[in-house]
Amino acid sequence: MNFNLNFFKKMKSFQLANESSPLSLTPQFILPEHKRPHLSEVTSLDSIPIIDLSYIDENPCSSLEVAHKISKACEEFGFFQIVNHGVPEQICNKMMKAIDDLFELPAEQRDILFSTDHAKNIKLVNYYLQVEGGEKVKMWSECFSHPWYPIHDVIQLLPENFGAQYREAFTEYAKEIDALVRRLLSLLSIGLGLEDDYLLKKLGEQPRLRAQANFYPPCPDPELTLGLLDHTDSNALTVLLQSQVSGLQVNKDGKWISVPSIPNAFVINLADQIQVLSNGRYKSVNHRVVTNKARSRVSMAMFYGPNPDTIIGPIQELIDEEHPPRYRNYRFSEFLEEFFNQQGTRRMIKEVFELPFNQAV
Numbered sequence: 010m011n012f013n014l015n016f017f018k019k020m021k022s023f024q025l026a027n028e029s030s031p032l033s034l035t036p037q038f039i040l041p042e043h044k045r046p047h048l049s050e051v052t053s054l055d056s057i058p059i060i061d062l063s064y065i066d067e068n069p070c071s072s073l074e075v076a077h078k079i080s081k082a083c084e085e086f087g088f089f090q091i092v093n094h095g096v097p098e099q100i101c102n103k104m105m106k107a108i109d110d111l112f113e114l115p116a117e118q119r120d121i122l123f124s125t126d127h128a129k130n131i132k133l134v135n136y137y138l139q140v141e142g143g144e145k146v147k148m149w150s151e152c153f154s155h156p157w158y159p160i161h162d163v164i165q166l167l168p169e170n171f172g173a174q175y176r177e178a179f180t181e182y183a184k185e186i187d188a189l190v191r192r193l194l195s196l197l198s199i200g201l202g203l204e205d206d207y208l209l210k211k212l213g214e215q216p217r218l219r220a221q222a223n224f225y226p227p228c229p230d231p232e233l234t235l236g237l238l239d240h241t242d243s244n245a246l247t248v249l250l251q252s253q254v255s256g257l258q259v260n261k262d263g264k265w266i267s268v269p270s271i272p273n274a275f276v277i278n279l280a281d282q283i284q285v286l287s288n289g290r291y292k293s294v295n296h297r298v299v300t301n302k303a304r305s306r307v308s309m310a311m312f313y314g315p316n317p318d319t320i321i322g323p324i325q326e327l328i329d330e331e332h333p334p335r336y337r338n339y340r341f342s343e344f345l346e347e348f349f350n351q352q353g354t355r356r357m358i359k360e361v362f363e364l365p366f367n368q369a370v
């Protein structure tokens with residue numbers, strides 16, 4: 010993937026869609042001390058596992074072995090990278106190019122997509138931290154959030170001369186990711202000792218599919234701000250494609266570890282709904298994005314979530330005397346409501362559905 014051509018243009022100035030002047034590190038972007046990244050404390054001693062999926066194609070019996078590797082990664086890190094996943098490189102490159110071009114559009118053209126209304130289905134967002142006392146601190150990023158399906162509605166809102174390119178790239182990409190997610194859900198089900206179609210069925214027909222294209226411009230002082238604040242994903246499973254520039258960090262046992270950018274790999278992370286379904290065995294962990302001085306960074310997150318009517322709770326087969334249910338059952342729409350109520354504030358959503366220790370559902 011080669012983004013060098015755009016590099017110098019972006020270095021000059023990036024303007025957020027809702028701002029009237031080029032981005033600069035003004036106080037509205039500066040995080041309070043305890044929320045800053047403290048980059049010297051980030052460890053490079055540990056890293057998330059890299060799992061090769063090609064074995065499965067060569068020998069179907071090895072599915073079990075791969076499922077166990079994934080299972081271990083989900084228990085220990087909640088994150089892993091996959092290589093030899095079968096998604097054609099040129100489809101990924103085309104997607105990244107379309108995202109790059111989207112954020113190349115002049116701010117006035119992007120502005121029509123900008124919204125602060127969380128209920129809006131398709132929007133360009135500049136996330137923020139709501140500091141106690143009411144003040145907002147803006148993140149050093151701009152994100153395009155839209156449904157994964159149907160793509161037609163998304164495209165209608167994009168500038169005319171640009172929409173076709175994004176639609177073509179996204180349509181091809183989403184088809185591949187859909188197939189990949191099915192494979193991953195099957196491996197995750199096997200890893201939990203369940204039938205291979207268990208999680209797919211459990212998440213329901215017409216799952217909630219959302220995509221988020223993220224853009225992080227270069228930042229004059231990466232110690233003072235973040236591209237994305239620490240959070241867990243609220244869906245079930247996330248497939249992330251990142252450009253050559255790294256920036257994603259994952260929290261393990263209280264320490265931040267960086268996720269290197271590996272060519273032709275996807276980063277997979279377990280999100281809140283699978284943590285609940287697995288009764289806490291698989292972890293939905295905090296992650297964040299740090300900025301860097303030299304280069305802009307692009308990523309595409311594909312969020313696969315349950316149908317909003319699906320009842321989520323610990324899977325019966327995973328509950329026994331030793332593993333009493335840790336969460337109460339809820340409808341996914343209830344979880345989403347809590348998510349929107351907490352947006353920008355404390356982001357402790359699954360905790361609301363936790364059961365006191367040892368209490369039955």
Ligand SMILES: O=C(O)CCC(=O)C(=O)O
Nearest residue numbers: 221223251257298308310
């Ligand atoms: O840009 C990244 O690497 C991560 C993005 C992310 O965590 C998200 O969109 O939820």
Ligand SMILES: [Fe+2]
Nearest residue numbers: 240241242296
């Ligand atoms: Fe995330």
